[in-house]
Amino acid sequence: MASKIQQLQSQACQASKFVAKHGTAYYKQLLEQNKQYIVEPPTVEKCNELSKQLLYTRLASIPGRYEAFWKELDSVKQMWKNRKELKVEDAGIAALFGLECFAWYCAGEIVGRGFTFTGYYP
Numbered sequence: 498m499a500s501k502i503q504q505l506q507s508q509a510c511q512a513s514k515f516v517a518k519h520g521t522a523y524y525k526q527l528l529e530q531n532k533q534y535i536v537e538p539p540t541v542e543k544c545n546e547l548s549k550q551l552l553y554t555r556l557a558s559i560p561g562r563y564e565a566f567w568k569e570l571d572s573v574k575q576m577w578k579n580r581k582e583l584k585v586e587d588a589g590i591a592a593l594f595g596l597e598c599f600a601w602y603c604a605g606e607i608v609g610r611g612f613t614f615t616g617y618y619p
Contacts, residue, residue, distance in 0.1 A: 528535070536543055539576050576583065 536547065576587075607614065
């Protein structure tokens, strides 16, 4: 057990040295590649202002999203009314979409259980 701890400390030390040596270069490269997204001046106040703008812009977009949702629901209802004219291709796409939703649900359940298939940890 002590040898494992010693090995872990050694690896952590190596990782720390690597980050200390290459971290600033990566940081500068990342900023240089994405400089078009940086708002001047990059201050805390500007960050707070931008976060508020994002929040209220999202809130302002809710009515448009609400209308789009109801239009989409109406088109689904219309397709259901005319289901006799539905092509096999459309039904297959809908079935695959439903299967994908179920797969994402199952993946979320597995992750929520702590990556176990049998149940939750006690």
